[in-house]
Amino acid sequence: MLFSSITFLYYFLPCVLLIYFLTPKKLKNTALLLSSIIFYAWGEPKYVVLMTVGILNGFIAGLLIEKYNGAKTAKAVLWVSSLISIGFLGYFKYADFFIENFNAATGLSVPLLKIALPVGISFYTFQILSYVIDVYRKDAAAQRNIIDLAAYVSMFPQLIAGPIVRYSDVAAQLKERTHSISKAASGIRVFVVGLGKKVLIANALGELCKAYSESEERSVIFCWIYAVSYSLQIYFDFSGYSDMAVGLGRLLGFELCENFRYPYISESITEFWRRWHISLGTWFRDYVYIPLGGNRVSKLGHLRNILVVWMLTGFWHGAAWNFIIWGLYFAVFLIIEKFFLLKYLKKTKAAGRLYVILTVMISFVIFGAENMGSAMDCIGGMFGFKGLPLISAEQGYYLRSFSIVIIAAAIGATPLPRIIVENASKTKIGAVAVSVTEIFFLVGVTAAATAYLVDGSFNPFMYFRF
Amino acid sequence: MNEKRRNIIVVIVMALFLFGLSLWSWIGKDRDYSESERRKLASKPKLSASTVIDGSFMSDFEVYAMDTFPMRDAFRGIKSVSELGVFRKLDNNGLYISSGHLSRIEYPYSERMLEHASERMNNIYDKFLANKSVNVYFSVIPDKNCFLAEKSGRLSLDYPAFIEEMKQRTDHMKYIDITDLLELDDFYRTDTHWRQERIVDVAKRLASEMGAELKGEYTENVLESPFKGVYYGQLAIPVRTDMIHYLTNDSIEKCKVTSYNTGKPIEIGVYNMDKAVGRDPYEMFLSGADPFIEIENPNADNDRELVIFRDSFGSSLAPLLIEVYSKITLVDIRYMQSEAVGAMVGFNDQDVLFMYSTLILNNSLALR
Known part of the structure; x- marks a missing residue:
């Protein structure tokens, strides 16, 4: 469902607000979750199952990581959960891109899967990933209430187009939030x-x-x-x-x-990316760039890290070469700025x-x-x-x-x-x-x-x- | 105003706006037809497991919600005002106002459509008219954009090139040029069509080119109710309405009009006064869209016959020509297969006129 539609503004939203504010405090997350499921199912009924599996993956992984805190098992769970999330994203968003390029490179004609892209998959997958990684890093405690975690992942205001909300940023609000006229x-x-x-x-x-x-x-x-x-x-x-x-x-x-x-x-382009799609930029910074070593590596390593992050940023936007080139285009300008242009600008x-x-x-x-x-x-x-x-x-x-x-x-x-x-x-x-x-x-x-x-x-x- | 009071006002006013319209949407009576847009509105889709799973319920509901929204026409008017007045756009959904006239941009010139139109016309010529003792004529009716679009800075067809192209594609027909006889005020302000009382000179030119002398003496009558043309409702902004004038004389009053729309011959009038107060008052001329109509003139002093292949512009023109013919047959191949014409008309010793507006020729896929 689109926010900018009559159905959302005059049918869905008034009903949701009415139900939400009439619901007792302890059931508000349940009301929010049910609303979000209807919101998502309105456009993609069959993909509710996919999102549910993704949420379950994150929920179980969070609990296991916390249980095996510090042990190798925790790391293994992190890897398995992340691979499941990335696997879903890869299959539903990128499979045909890879097949097309494989066919072009080998001359084979592997049939395309022609899968319809589940709306918002890039956004909620990144949220689930960030939750699991935050629990592993002990930046957040594992959520023991699946309703609360599902309400976070599927929260309809940000479900299909972001911003990519970090679990650690809203964990406290999921438990306790205030409502006021102001x-x-x-x-x-x-x-x-x-x-x-x-x-x-x-x-x-x-x-x-x-x-x-x-x-x-x-x-x-x-x-x-x-x-x-x-x-x-x-x-x-x-x-x-x-x-x-x-x-x-x-x-x-x-x-x-x-x-x-x-x-x-x-x-500068450096500043532009601090102002544009901030939640995505910080996600890649915290979960890809810094783990790769950021700028605390050799000059060549630093260059590699920038290129990797921006290639992934471009690829996140779409399964086509022009998105990858778009990401790398920015990488080139960011590198040029980092090494000499910024001081002149x-x-x-x-x-x-x-x-x-x-x-x-x-x-x-x-x-x-x-x-x-x-x-x-x-x-x-x-x-x-x-x-x-x-x-x-x-x-x-x-x-x-x-x-x-x-x-x-x-x-x-x-x-x-x-x-x-x-x-x-x-x-x-x-x-x-x-x-x-x-x-x-x-x-x-x-x-x-x-x-x-x-x-x-x-x-x-x-x-x-x- | 302190911040607290300001916030309370914002919440109350916006809640009233949102919940008020929402409640109205939920419980208001649904309209099934829009007079202003002249179309059926979507009805509430049926809720079932299959329509939910395949997504058709949701997509149909979106259309239904827009179509039956409270005060739909008023909101469409707000949009027109915003587009044309606030953002100063030169058109809204292709519609524009200039010199007191409403019109829709007709652009660009489509070579493919001209090819299709001429192919349909030539097909009729080859099948039924070639090597017959008939005189075949062709005339293009320039739409009102010809006199308005370019002057008002809107996108416009290259009308001379358009007409020249059609002339060349139908060069075995004698072309009758009527462009020089027309001007903007020959068209209704709020509609696509021309005004019957302003096209007597066109009728005279056509008759003259086909070898007949039209006296062109008519009594002018006017409908009591104002005419809101097709663009009036589409643009949804109140502008000055039109009045429909219609012409009568002895020949028109005494002629017999037969429609074959239902398969059986039904006698209809030249002017249908029921339609004059209906959804589209222009349909008063020969009762509107009809694939096949015959007009017989019992007072004719000759036995000349005319067959007109026409669109809706022909409905108001044909009655003006009846005084110089004993019979006029009107064929609209938008509503019947052109191959079926042979079964309806025996072509022999007639004048045959192909007369289409540029609007139809440039969107000719409807010609069958």
């Missing part, structure tokens, strides 16, 4: 902003990107429009969904981690921002392309290597029609709106104006988003394929 109001604010980002901005930009993909006429300007629009779309789509997850979590009493912090104002902020925007924009052309050929066509087109005309009448139309959306998205991707509101709130009159405006803003955005959803506009969520 928390609920804050959750509503964050949720509505996320809903607006997704439905009003990302979907509109999605239409423009679709027009590019479907058009047979290409031009230099159209390639640039696409690169800008897609970079903004993916940010508003994903960060909008993350905001909705954080907002819903807060309504239910959880504090989920922030996943985006205005990435497009970064002055710190001196020239404007140049740094321009460099980040250009680098990231090109990366998302690779990310969003069907294959590397079409990515290179677009990148070549942007820089005039494809002999394309500057612009055509059709593309001029799209540019004029979507200019306000693009400008609004570009401003919305910076902290400027937040700064304006914060500054206005500093004066007494400003604070009153902000308070009054806020309620109109929240109702207005919700009504507008509802209107777009009722109209059945273009609405797929981009990160579902991950």
Whole structure:
């Protein structure tokens, strides 16, 4: 089920909130678990079984690791459990990719499995892995209540699109969490902003990107429009969904981690990745990069660690070569920055921002392309290597029609709106104006988003394929 | 306003909004038809183990939830205002407003569709008309975008190239150009169609090119209720409505119209006043979509016959031509196989006119 759907907003969510708040405290996790199962089964009924097996794997492994604390058995359990989790992910997400490449390399024709990707498998698998590893490292105690663990893994606000919540971050909240008007109001604010980002901005930009993909006429300007629009779309789509997850979590009493912090104002790629999909970046840092030795190894080892982590980051996003290349593309820039560029970037902020925007924009052309050929066509087109005309009448139309959306998205991707509101709130009159405006803003955005959803506009969520 | 009060207001207002609409969705009476969109709305899907397991219940429910949402038309209007007014987009789902007219962007020009349309027309020509004593004519009706889209900065077909392409593909038919006779106000503001009272000159040109002299003297009548065309409901923004005017004269009033829609001949009027107050008042002209209609003129002073292969634009035009023919046969091959025409019409000594709007020609897969 999509957050940005009529079914979720006006059928599922009100029922869940009603039941959740009427349920006694000790049964709230059960209510949350049942809601999450319905939420997941709505889109993928058969894969509820897969998620259940994954949860059982984590639950049993956690208990065994704690029981054999310090012994070799604990390590063996860790390995077996991790291999089961990774095995599921590998089979359901990557099997056909490996078969295709095996066939290409050997000339054989092993039939593809054509398995439908279970929604959210990458997210919940990483959560189960982090739980088992945290128990092994003694960063968290094993959960003895399977309902609580299942509620953590399947928690519907973050189940299908993150953020990737660490068990150690919410373990205490699973036992004891508070609900208050201020928390609920804050959750509503964050949720509505996320809903607006997704439905009003990302979907509109999605239409423009679709027009590019479907058009047979290409031009230099159209390639640039696409690169800008897609970079903004993916940010508003994903960060909008993350905001909705954080907002819903807060309504239910959880504090989920922030996943985006205005990435497009970064002055280096290093900084960009501290602001973009934060929960994934920190997951790879803590569970792959540091265990590999991080930067406390030889220079060559350090290089290897960066390349491995970024290849895996790319591969996590999708079972295709362009995702691996996308990850390695960032690895190259991160290595260059680490070894010499970063110190220069710190001196020239404007140049740094321009460099980040250009680098990231090109990366998302690779990310969003069907294959590397079409990515290179677009990148070549942007820089005039494809002999394309500057612009055509059709593309001029799209540019004029979507200019306000693009400008609004570009401003919305910076902290400027937040700064304006914060500054206005500093004066007494400003604070009153902000308070009054806020309620109109929240109702207005919700009504507008509802209107777009009722109209059945273009609405797929981009990160579902991950 | 202190922070606590502000939070309470946010929670109460948003809860009222969410739970109010939710309750309305759950217990409100479902509509099964949308007048404004002119389509059937989805009904509540049946819940069963098999529909849940195969996922069809969920996907059907999503459509049902959108279709039957409370105040659906008002919300669609909010979306149009947001798209066209706030985000200043040049169209909303392809629909746009300019010079007081609503229209839908027709773009791009499809070579494949033109090929299909001409193939259908040529197929009829080869099977039934070639080597017969018939005069075959062809005319393209430019849609209102021809007079609106480019001027208002919207995407537009290259109409001269479009018409030239169709002329070349049907070069064994005599082409009758009517583009120069049309202008934007010859079309309804809120609909795709042309206005009958504004196309007398078109009827005269067609008759003249087919060798007949049309007097073109009519009495103009007007329907009492306003006409909200197809775009009115689709855009869901209140704009100035149209009035339907219709023309009568002695020939039109006395002619006999027979429909074969049900398989049996049924007499219908030139103007159907029941349809005039129905879901699509434009259907008052010859009762709307019909694969095969004959109009007979008992007062004709000749025995000339005309066969028109047409779309819905032909419904309002054909009555204007009846005074110079003893019989007009209207064939709509969107609703019948073109191969079946031979069984319905004996082609001999007739004028045959193929007349299609650019909207149909550029989306011609419906022509069978």
